[in-house]
Amino acid sequence: MAKRGRLEIIQNILGIIQKNQNSINITPLLRRTNISSTRFKEYYLELKEKELIKETKSQNGEKSISLTQKGFMFLEKYKTIISFIEEFDL
Amino acid sequence: MPPMTGQMINEQIMNRLLSGGLQLEIFYSFIIIACSLMIYFGTKKIYELTGHKGIKYFRLSFLFFAIAYFFRSFIKFIVIYFSSERILEIPPQIFGEITLMLFIYFSSMAVFYLLYSVIYKKIKMKKAYLHLVAIIFAIVVIVTINPFVYLIINLILLFILSLTVYLSRSKSKKSNICADYILLFIFWALGTLDILIPTFLKTFQLIIYLSSSGIFLVILYKVLKRAGN
Numbered sequence: 325m326a327k328r329g330r331l332e333i334i335q336n337i338l339g340i341i342q343k344n345q346n347s348i349n350i351t352p353l354l355r356r357t358n359i360s361s362t363r364f365k366e367y368y369l370e371l372k373e374k375e376l377i378k379e380t381k382s383q384n385g386e387k388s389i390s391l392t393q394k395g396f397m398f399l400e401k402y403k404t405i406i407s408f409i410e411e412f413d414l
Numbered sequence: 415m416p417p418m419t420g421q422m423i424n425e426q427i428m429n430r431l432l433s434g435g436l437q438l439e440i441f442y443s444f445i446i447i448a449c450s451l452m453i454y455f456g457t458k459k460i461y462e463l464t465g466h467k468g469i470k471y472f473r474l475s476f477l478f479f480a481i482a483y484f485f486r487s488f489i490k491f492i493v494i495y496f497s498s499e500r501i502l503e504i505p506p507q508i509f510g511e512i513t514l515m516l517f518i519y520f521s522s523m524a525v526f527y528l529l530y531s532v533i534y535k536k537i538k539m540k541k542a543y544l545h546l547v548a549i550i551f552a553i554v555v556i557v558t559i560n561p562f563v564y565l566i567i568n569l570i571l572l573f574i575l576s577l578t579v580y581l582s583r584s585k586s587k588k589s590n591i592c593a594d595y596i597l598l599f600i601f602w603a604l605g606t607l608d609i610l611i612p613t614f615l616k617t618f619q620l621i622i623y624l625s626s627s628g629i630f631l632v633i634l635y636k637v638l639k640r641a642g643n
Contacts, residue, residue: 405463413591414471
């Protein structure tokens with residue numbers, strides 16, 4: 325199986341959150357992304373920093389993750405971004 | 415002979431500028447600057463979403479192209495205005511030297527960033543080196559005052575750039591940008607030559623301008639088509 329690229333992993337993480345009715349806890353998200361916890365942490369921090377995801381606290385105090393407007397836009401534009409990168413060999 | 419009024423002098427200057435091909439220069443520069451800025455701003459959204467380094471260098475390259483062509487049209491304007499052959503012949507000389515240095519620096523940076531956007535995954539280097547090489551080029555042109563020295567540097571650089579782009583091109587059939595980039599490098603070299611030795615390419619000027627604008631328009635079309643703006 326080919327190694328996934330950075331953008332593909334980001335799309336994967338965001339896609340999982342979206343499919344889970346835009347709310348998922350961090351542990352199942354880590355499990356379903358299928359990457360090491362160290363790498364997951366790096367991606368998680370990057371996505372938070374870029375405001376593609378946000379943390380929310382549920383009533384029982386549990387931390388859950390959901391997509392921001394920018395996160396939805398990334399998923400919407402993913403194919404465009406990939407075709408742009410391929411077109412210009414970036 | 416009656417003394418010339420202010421209006422007559424203005425008319426004379428305007429006639430000189432227009433007959434010297436300034437209209438063509440302005441139109442050509444306008445196309446290149448507009449295309450470059452449209453590419454730069456058209457890719458803003460996808461860069462903000464991804465933070466992709468390749469997109470960043472690609473965008474910066476076209477920003478540098480826009481700045482370089484601004485200085486280019488400025489040089490052409492000054493040269494035509496003073497009815498001179500070269501910017502370095504216009505007094506005070508320091509004014510011409512600074513403008514030419516800025517043009518060489520920004521145009522070299524544009525080409526280096528475009529090349530780096532293609533090879534950055536394979537070759538890691540500090541961006542400061544790119545700036546350093548561009549500054550060295552600019553200084554060489556000013557110190558030697560010999561356009562042929564720069565012509566030789568350009569030809570060597572053109573060969574290296576074309577070879578690097580060709581070798582590092584993606585094997586995927588989706589990308590055919592390699593030819594566009596090589597043509598862009600060729601017309602960049604010719605454009606710089608046109609600034610340094612204006613009489614050298616005068617016969618082919620219109621063809622060079624049309625071809626050069628055509629390449630920028632093709633790249634802009636591809637960007638707008640792919641970036642979806």
